Amino acid sequence: MIPPVGHLVRRQTASRDQSGHRDRVPAPTTLPAVQPALQGPGRLVDRHPRLGADRLLAELVPPPRFSTVSFDNYVPAPDQPSQRLAVQLVRGFAERLQDGGASGRSGLRGLFAGRQRPTSSDGRAGVYLDGGFGVGKTHLLASLWHEAPEPKRFGTFVEYTNLVGALGFRAAVDALSGHRLVCIDEFELDDPGDTVLMARLLRELVDAGTRLAATSNTLPDALGEGRFAAEDFLREIQSVAGHFDIVRVDGEDYRHRGLPRAPEPETDADVVARAAAAGPGAVLDDFGALLEHLSTVHPSRYGALLDGVESVFWRGVCPVADQSVALRLVVLADRLYDRDLPLVMSGTPLDSVFSAEMLRGGYRKKYRRAVSRLTALTREGHGDAARGEG
Ligand SMILES: Nc1ncnc2c1ncn2[C@@H]1O[C@H](COP(=O)(O)OP(=O)(O)O)[C@@H](O)[C@H]1O
Numbered sequence: 001m002i003p004p005v006g007h008l009v010r011r012q013t014a015s016r017d018q019s020g021h022r023d024r025v026p027a028p029t030t031l032p033a034v035q036p037a038l039q040g041p042g043r044l045v046d047r048h049p050r051l052g053a054d055r056l057l058a059e060l061v062p063p064p065r066f067s068t069v070s071f072d073n074y075v076p077a078p079d080q081p082s083q084r085l086a087v088q089l090v091r092g093f094a095e096r097l098q099d100g101g102a103s104g105r106s107g108l109r110g111l112f113a114g115r116q117r118p119t120s121s122d123g124r125a126g127v128y129l130d131g132g133f134g135v136g137k138t139h140l141l142a143s144l145w146h147e148a149p150e151p152k153r154f155g156t157f158v159e160y161t162n163l164v165g166a167l168g169f170r171a172a173v174d175a176l177s178g179h180r181l182v183c184i185d186e187f188e189l190d191d192p193g194d195t196v197l198m199a200r201l202l203r204e205l206v207d208a209g210t211r212l213a214a215t216s217n218t219l220p221d222a223l224g225e226g227r228f229a230a231e232d233f234l235r236e237i238q239s240v241a242g243h244f245d246i247v248r249v250d251g252e253d254y255r256h257r258g259l260p261r262a263p264e265p266e267t268d269a270d271v272v273a274r275a276a277a278a279g280p281g282a283v284l285d286d287f288g289a290l291l292e293h294l295s296t297v298h299p300s301r302y303g304a305l306l307d308g309v310e311s312v313f314w315r316g317v318c319p320v321a322d323q324s325v326a327l328r329l330v331v332l333a334d335r336l337y338d339r340d341l342p343l344v345m346s347g348t349p350l351d352s353v354f355s356a357e358m359l360r361g362g363y364r365k366k367y368r369r370a371v372s373r374l375t376a377l378t379r380e381g382h383g384d385a386a387r388g389e390g
């Protein structure tokens with residue numbers, strides 16, 4: 001039973017203590033619940049998506065944000081030679097896929113003249129793009145996918161673990177083997193169980209002749225943190241490590257933003273008015289009720305929860321104290337970002353939703369990524385011209 005929404009909606013009175021940390025003690029306020037309207041915006045809390053195996057597989061394509069990227073519209077930073085090399089290497093990998101690995105090898109051999117030389121001049125079954133936040137790893141991975149012959153899949157690490165969870169390991173292997181290319185974005189190494197599972201999956205796919213491409217999972221604003229990601233990756237996936245070429249992508253965040261301050265929240269009344277004016281495809285929710293609803297929907301269905309949604313309105317955003325609630329919000333943030341959905345909100349700025357402890361803890365990568373993504377979507381929703389998306 002979901003408690004009345006008014007009790008869940010809290011607003012933060014932000015002040016800073018001497019260490020500069022925000023005082024996150026929320027002051028409770030009560031808002032009338034968003035009622036289902038005969039016309040006007042719908043509500044995410046009224047949606048209960050169910051996903052079959054077919055749908056999970058069909059969704060393994062690049063998210064809309066990366067539906068039109070290509071090697072040609074990747075602009076290497078002039079002062080970052082590794083970016084130019086990365087495009088060449090991944091392009092070479094794509095060419096070898098096109099002709100089943102029969103040619104393109106000499107070109108690749110030439111390219112591997114420097115530090116990134118593989119032990120095998122034939123190129124390997126996998127390529128791993130390692131680098132910091134916003135350097136275009138996903139852009140390159142999606143570009144590779146677009147050039148690759150069918151059948152092919154593209155998903156985040158989490159989407160593949162969801163797939164295994166939904167189908168079972170053997171059925172997931174069967175569903176994916178026979179593919180020419182499987183792309184795994186944001187390979188996560190923080191859960192030993194999932195890492196072992198994915199290493200086993202990769203082993204089976206390599207044995208079945210599938211080519212693999214993956215990217216490292218790095219967080220914004222953490223200079224050097226992603227530095228040894230490639231070493232960690234190879235160690236953790238030992239059984240297939242020899243099949244991967246490591247491609248390093250150095251540089252600044254392309255969007256020149258790390259963890260920017262979130263735009264100022266709108267008033268509750270403005271959120272409601274803007275949602276009403278936004279037309280079909282707008283969804284307006286009370287934040288507390290939405291978090292409750294998320295606990296009733298499996299995270300693998302959060303994408304489906306957003307079917308047909310074009311803009312998102314949240315009233316009464318408040319700090320999230322509970323880790324499991326916060327992790328669900330992270331998954332929703334990823335799905336919103338995949339779909340590039342503008343977000344308009346009132347309440348606590350989205351960079352203050354996760355506690356300082358969460359932003360320091362074991363899941364900090366996830367939280368920081370969510371803050372960065374929600375902030376970008378809010379900037380879009382609130383009409384801030386500072387958005388520097390490519
Ligand atoms: N060199 C580049 N040229 C053009 N667009 C880029 C470049 N690097 C990044 N982008 C764009 O910037 C955004 C962030 O890049 P992304 O691929 O998500 O970075 P990463 O996966 O490394 O964190 C995307 O919209 C991407 O298309």
Ligand SMILES: [Mg+2]
Nearest residue numbers: 137138185215
């Ligand atoms: Mg990425």
